[in-house]
Amino acid sequence: MLKELDLLKSLLAEVSDLNRTSAVLGWDQQTYMPPGGSEDRGHQLSLLAKLAHEKFVSKKIGDLLDSLQEYGKQLDPDSNDACLIRQTRHDYLKATRVPTEWVAEFSQLTSVAQDVWVKSRPKSDFNAFRPHLEKIVEMRRQYSDFFKPFDHVYDPQLDDFEPGLKTADVQAIFNELRPQQVDLLKQINAKPQVDDSFLKVKYDEQKQWDFGVEVITAFGYDWQRGRQDRSAHPFTTSFGSGDTRITTRFDQLGIASALFGTMHECGHALYDQGISHELNRTPLHDGASMAVHESQSRMWENLVGRSQPFWDHFYGRLQKAFPAELGNVPLDKFYKGINKVEPSLIRTEADEATYNLHIMLRLELEIMMLEGSLAVKDLPEAWNKRMEEYIGITPPGDKDGCMQDIHWSFGGFGYFPTYALGNLVSLQLWECIQRDIPELDKQIAGGRFSELLAWLRENVHQHGHKFEPQALIQKITGSKIDPNPYIRYLKRKFGEIYGL
């Protein structure tokens, strides 16, 4: 069987090489490509996607997986080879259920839909976007049908991002979370607001860059195996075990976007940099799921980067970099400012106490659209109603309402919940870390992150995509995804800040 396994690995290595090649082209497209490069880049990316898909769904790989199935079951189920055979089989069976013609048609549809979204969003012109979204919903339903029988039409969508997770699981989690977050938000809104006006002034870009670099270097980002550049939308991308890059951006006014965005992307990058080199060029050289990936970015951004101990250490340095802007702002005021809770329209700018509410309304709406219980034409109204109910404000137009995110225009149904699940997982892990590293706060207050990183490497990062997310989380924390640690965290943190 070793010969078959080696052959399988060499074929999968080529698929990985092609996917990583696409990632390089995508990185370049978003960082340095001149405007004239778009047209040809489109051809290159679509060819690479086609080749990677063809190579992956080949009969050869299917036959190898068949002949290796029994062998895989005899191995230690946690071994790299057993996981490789099992996880690849799962992905292969999914990929081969979807007809190539559907993939081509859907890619064509969403390519046009994204263009239309880009153009119609600034004008809040939902009617222009509507027919495209209707077709996308219809095709997403067809997609689910390829995986019949299912418990819920949304299950196959979710499984693309959170392998093994069911719609009912997510709904149960969110049903527990939502009322408590809504209630917390109401309590906060009844209290006097904190001042964050000092965050809304102009900060020198180079100094922001330098401070961000200092912070993520302290976190443990390996610059020999990565780099940072600028892009319109920050992202993390990996071209191999030795090359995981991040990007950042700067606001015209303010410091939060670059500062916390850099920590967030670094969190993703530390995950990728920590995956065992033994898994390189296999499908296992990836995160466990989107939610687990997001748990890492949110942990470094929020649990570390927006914490009191972190600023005990770093605030003096930040003040030194920005004496005019922050010299007269005491630490306590700064800490409250960066943690200000405020009902807002835009998900990506939402604070920790409201963020999940933005996600939950999206999940409900996309499930209803897929089920057919919400017509696309009624989406704006349903959106606005929930915004009022959960967050307490109503968008002045669809631009900042149901048209604000790109995800639906590229057909990314099933994607949104992973953001909120990532928040929840980050706290489940954090409670374990606090137990295992009693000195954690003290270490952070001393600017020392190596024990924290070592814990994450050991328990999360090194395993890559070997396990399904629920299995991995259970393995580490003893339970599946659970909203309670996050609720405890929110109540404690914002209770202190707002004196609840």
Add this chain to the structure above:
Amino acid sequence: MLKELDLLKSLLAEVSDLNRTSAVLGWDQQTYMPPGGSEDRGHQLSLLAKLAHEKFVSKKIGDLLDSLQEYGKQLDPDSNDACLIRQTRHDYLKATRVPTEWVAEFSQLTSVAQDVWVKSRPKSDFNAFRPHLEKIVEMRRQYSDFFKPFDHVYDPQLDDFEPGLKTADVQAIFNELRPQQVDLLKQINAKPQVDDSFLKVKYDEQKQWDFGVEVITAFGYDWQRGRQDRSAHPFTTSFGSGDTRITTRFDQLGIASALFGTMHECGHALYDQGISHELNRTPLHDGASMAVHESQSRMWENLVGRSQPFWDHFYGRLQKAFPAELGNVPLDKFYKGINKVEPSLIRTEADEATYNLHIMLRLELEIMMLEGSLAVKDLPEAWNKRMEEYIGITPPGDKDGCMQDIHWSFGGFGYFPTYALGNLVSLQLWECIQRDIPELDKQIAGGRFSELLAWLRENVHQHGHKFEPQALIQKITGSKIDPNPYIRYLKRKFGEIYGL
């Protein structure tokens, strides 16, 4: 036949997409890739090369070329389609003559040889490199044998870079050129040397960058379809009709490397940016040959950038950027300094009057090695003898002698002569341009390059790879490659500078 032609084009477009993808990865490797990325990048590049080769030598393309051959002959021979069929057939027949196993073995050999060269060169350790070069020479001979019968064993090597050109042609050209260049150099050496000490001081990098950008913007480089970055070795690369990039580098001391290097790469880039968009994603979206490409880079670098009229316009600006370094250097002194002729060891740093001599000795040696009349073990001695004879100096070690260039270590036999041929072609074109644009000097002295660029676009650039180099040059200038315009130019220019 139109259906076959369309199918051929769509298959060739994919080959082009893959080659351009490799180019993006190569660009990234030389500009931004962190050290950790090397290993995986190697896998990605070798897979892309394999896929592009497989796609190109496919039976499908062979059959289409066969069935289109007669059709192509009925078309206007200068039409895009006729050229596409003809040129692709030439490349296809070459590519399919070489066994895949040979390609793989040679690639393996040169990959190791380059490593050895990198390590042994600093120590002038020719003995360490020798066995690898011996094997490379042997395999290059095998390569020629795939194309038997040939007039000369070197012909198939040369044809890879200069399609259609014969060894006998190049030898005839060089035999006419060499004694006159050697004689000119002797005359110059007998005269008092010019002073260029002001070029060997520290120049601010950002100001060098800005000045270079100003110059190539004036040349007509299209920043919407390109960009400039830094790399250890400057190069130009193209990822499509709308994305042609250049790189530059800065010396610790001095300004010449960045200044003339930037103009040189811009010359290459203007060529690529000027190829007809109709040829995009075909094998014709390329230069006619290496020599014709080099004619463009050398023209902008030397015939424009090292000319009196150019500095009549730009010197004031350069002095303004570097008042401390150049404020007291009069224009005449600066002009002579940047054109200083000096026997030197290193080809890439050679001036216009000695450059070709470096090339000619390489050509003679690589021909002799291939013929078997020079054993690799005797290369250092043969090199040093010719250096003394042509240029008048002897390298202190092989590092700056026969081991100075990377080319032989990657097996690039046939490459060197294109550098000298490019110089010759640049002057043949220049004499036509001077005839067609009588105001050329005046325009350059006014910082106006649009008529010059338009001429090059019309006569050279737009045609891309449609014609063989000799055919293209004959078409434009009325004669094949001819050393006399270059000899006239050298004698006039350096006669004035050195008062011969």
